[in-house]
Amino acid sequence: VLTKCIANTTYLCDSGTEFDGLKIWGSPWTKRFKGMNPKAMGFTVETDEELAEKWSIIPDDVDILVTHSPSEGVLDEVMEHDLQVREMVPINVGSYSLIKPMIKSGCRLHVFGHIHESYGKFYNAINSITYVNASHVNERYEPVNKPIRIIL
Secondary structure, eight states: OEEEOSTTOEEESSEEEEETTEEEEEEOOEEOOTTOOTTOOTTEESOHHHHHHHHTTOOSOOSEEEESSOBTTSSOEEEEEETTTTEEEEEEOSBGGGHHHHHHHTOSEEEEOSOGGGOEEEEETTTTEEEEEOOSSOTTOOOOOOOOOOOO
């Protein structure tokens, strides 16, 4: 469903649009994880299996995929206290079930946020996808992250 919310802006909620010949798909869903801000639970589900249902509608011909959630293993680390080693350790909290539909879609760019600690850009030469964690704020919700420029 495309909903106009601000002039010249299209809100993509499990839907797509085309801009300058680029096909763009957007989805707001993400999985809950331990330590997640309890005030940020909109569009969250409990399991990756539930997310797989959400991702199943991603088309096979997307140039740019915009999701709130990262895929697992790419710019998705948060720090968690490990009681066994008594220190903070990084854990991956992205969606495993997003990997297959993202690659199947043929996207060249995956833009997401959600994991403030993992802001940045990564290019995977194996699948030719540029990943951008475009979170504007850090883990303390301070607006310190600069925009990331992408050239396709």
